Amino acid sequence: MKTRTLRSVSVAALMLSALGFVLGGVSIGVSAAVGGIVAVLDAWAITWLAKRIVRGAGALDRGFAAVLLGAKLAILLSVCWALLARWGVDPLGFSVGLGALVLGMLYAGTELAVLQTHAQREAQTGEG
Amino acid sequence: MPHGESWFSFLPYYEAFQRWISQTLGTSYMEHTSRLGVQHVIAYAVVVLFLVFVGFYVNRRLKSPEDNILPEGKVTFFGFIETIVRATYGMSADLMGPKPAKYFLPLIGACALVIFFSNAMGLIPGFLPPTDNLNTTFAMAMVIFVTTHVYGVKEHGFVKYFSHFFGPKVPWWIAWFINPLMFVIELISHIVRPITLAIRLMANMTADHLVLGIFVGLFAGLGLVLVRFNTKKNTRFPSRKRGLRRLPKMKKLALRLVSFAAPLALTATAFAQEAADAEGQATAIAGRALAAGLAIGVAAFGGALGQGRAASAALEGIARNPNASGNILVPLILGLALIESLVIYALVIAFQVQP
Numbered sequence: 001m002k003t004r005t006l007r008s009v010s011v012a013a014l015m016l017s018a019l020g021f022v023l024g025g026v027s028i029g030v031s032a033a034v035g036g037i038v039a040v041l042d043a044w045a046i047t048w049l050a051k052r053i054v055r056g057a058g059a060l061d062r063g064f065a066a067v068l069l070g071a072k073l074a075i076l077l078s079v080c081w082a083l084l085a086r087w088g089v090d091p092l093g094f095s096v097g098l099g100a101l102v103l104g105m106l107y108a109g110t111e112l113a114v115l116q117t118h119a120q121r122e123a124q125t126g127e128g
Numbered sequence: 129m130p131h132g133e134s135w136f137s138f139l140p141y142y143e144a145f146q147r148w149i150s151q152t153l154g155t156s157y158m159e160h161t162s163r164l165g166v167q168h169v170i171a172y173a174v175v176v177l178f179l180v181f182v183g184f185y186v187n188r189r190l191k192s193p194e195d196n197i198l199p200e201g202k203v204t205f206f207g208f209i210e211t212i213v214r215a216t217y218g219m220s221a222d223l224m225g226p227k228p229a230k231y232f233l234p235l236i237g238a239c240a241l242v243i244f245f246s247n248a249m250g251l252i253p254g255f256l257p258p259t260d261n262l263n264t265t266f267a268m269a270m271v272i273f274v275t276t277h278v279y280g281v282k283e284h285g286f287v288k289y290f291s292h293f294f295g296p297k298v299p300w301w302i303a304w305f306i307n308p309l310m311f312v313i314e315l316i317s318h319i320v321r322p323i324t325l326a327i328r329l330m331a332n333m334t335a336d337h338l339v340l341g342i343f344v345g346l347f348a349g350l351g352l353v354l355v356r357f358n359t360k361k362n363t364r365f366p367s368r369k370r371g372l373r374r375l376p377k378m379k380k381l382a383l384r385l386v387s388f389a390a391p392l393a394l395t396a397t398a399f400a401q402e403a404a405d406a407e408g409q410a411t412a413i414a415g416r417a418l419a420a421g422l423a424i425g426v427a428a429f430g431g432a433l434g435q436g437r438a439a440s441a442a443l444e445g446i447a448r449n450p451n452a453s454g455n456i457l458v459p460l461i462l463g464l465a466l467i468e469s470l471v472i473y474a475l476v477i478a479f480q481v482q483p
Contacts, residue, residue: 005461042468050461053439054446054453069435069464073471077428080472084479091476098472105465112458 004111009043009104012036016100020093031090034083035097038076042101045072134256136170168261175245175258179238182209209241216240235275239268243329250337260333262326269322277318293318420482427474434467 013036020032049068083089136142146166189206216237220229243259250257258264280289295310297303442460446453 038472039469043465046464046468047461050442050457050464053442054457054460069439070432073428073432073435073468076468076472077424077475080475081479084476091480095473095476098469098476101465101469105462109458109462 005043005047005105005108006040008108008111009040009100010036012104012107013039013097013100016096016103020096024093024096027090028093028096031093032097034089035094036100037097038080038083038094039098039101039104042076043104045076134167134171135254136167139170142166142170165261167256168258168264171249171256171258172242172246172264175242175249178245179241182241186210212240212244213237232279235272239272242268247333247336250333257333257337259329260337262330265326265329266322269326273318273322416481420478423474423481424478427471427478431467431471431474435464438463438467 013033017029017033017036021029024032049072053068080094084091084094149166149169186206186209213233217229217233220232220236223229224232246257246259246264248257249255250260277289283289284292293311293314294307295314298306438460442456445456
């Protein structure tokens with residue numbers, strides 16, 4: 001899942017960045033690329049953290065998991081704010097690039113669901 | 129939709145009708161415009177037409193007594209109308225006695241139904257209640273005013289009816305100055321009553337519609353938030369699942385989070401718009417700062433809360449069924465990603481909105 005998610009988000013980020021360059025020019029395109037990089041990093045962090053939560057479910061306290069997620073969210077917001085406010089990233093382009101997180105995740109989820117359905121059908125056919 | 133306009137503005141020949149009315153009846157002094165408003169006339173006609181159909185329906189139901197021996201076990205439209213009519217008759221009978229109450233029931237009941245459905249029309253987005261116009265309320269008040277006095281004269285005779293305007297019978301040495309004074313007071317009281325009642329209903333409905341519009345503008349996504357609460361168990365039929373209970377847990381969570389974040393963005397833009405329209409730079413800056421702060425503050429709070437709940441639900445599921453951890457991981461990642469993207473979008477909106 002981790003590889004698939006990161007691959008989907010990266011591809012979506014590349015596509016959206018290209019779209020930003022084509023439709024919005026250099027400023028929007030660069031901002032879209034920055035948004036795409038943030039999306040890929042966020043996807044990686046989410047996947048890593050979710051795996052830690054799920055695998056360490058026996059030992060990991062619920063409250064601690066929530067704190068970890070909250071801390072990650074706070075760091076992410078700070079980075080985004082710094083990018084927008086200090087380093088002059090265009091908000092529109094950044095939003096476009098960040099869309100890679102949603103698109104990539106949804107694509108990865110759908111792909112996985114389709115693969116699981118195929119696997120189940122094949123298993124049923126084999127049993128039959 | 130501009131202020132004072134409704135869906136009726138899109139009716140064919142609306143403009144021509146308004147122009148014809150303005151040319152025939154003259155300009156409007158009350159509305160301070162060159163054209164006479166006809167929104168309330170059309171809305172009132174729609175309400176009356178609706179009530180005519182209701183009258184036919186209720187009349188047809190009453191003609192089949194076998195259907196009306198027992199009260200209905202659930203809330204129906206017929207039962208609702210019956211309740212209004214009963215309440216109106218009961219209140220009138222308490223005030224004026226059964227005989228006059230029965231005599232006046234068609235008039236009072238019609239007024240009650242017209243006012244109720246006119247006011248209720250204002251709750252439908254894009255419609256204006258006809259009762260928020262002084263022309264409507266004053267016309268209705270005048271009908272009641274004339275009817276009251278005509279009935280009074282008919283019942284008691286002209287002299288006896290108007291003699292009660294002079295007040296109670298008192299000794300002559302008091303009556304010579306009290307009775308003329310009472311007559312003037314009573315006369316003013318009767319003349320002013322329809323005016324004050326008309327203004328009261330109009331002002332109530334105008335203020336109500338205005339406040340409703342502001343709240344709807346601010347919390348346009350509130351309906352989505354209500355999805356969060358539509359998870360109550362069906363106690364009558366436990367096997368039937370309602371609303372979000374039909375959906376898988378993570379989809380339910382994603383829906384709830386979208387419902388949580390949507391109003392935030394809408395609220396922020398609403399505040400920003402208010403700020404842009406506001407007079408004075410200071411007010412605009414304050415409004416935009418408030419919008420930005422509210423957008424990111426509530427979005428971050430809601431996002432953190434949502435992520436915490438998602439993790440909690442995942443851990444709970446794994447604790448109950450450790451073998452399901454593989455199935456839980458993917459929806460958990462999806463849910464967390466969607467939550468975070470919404471929060472970051474709220475941040476971008478806040479950045480755009482900030483002064």
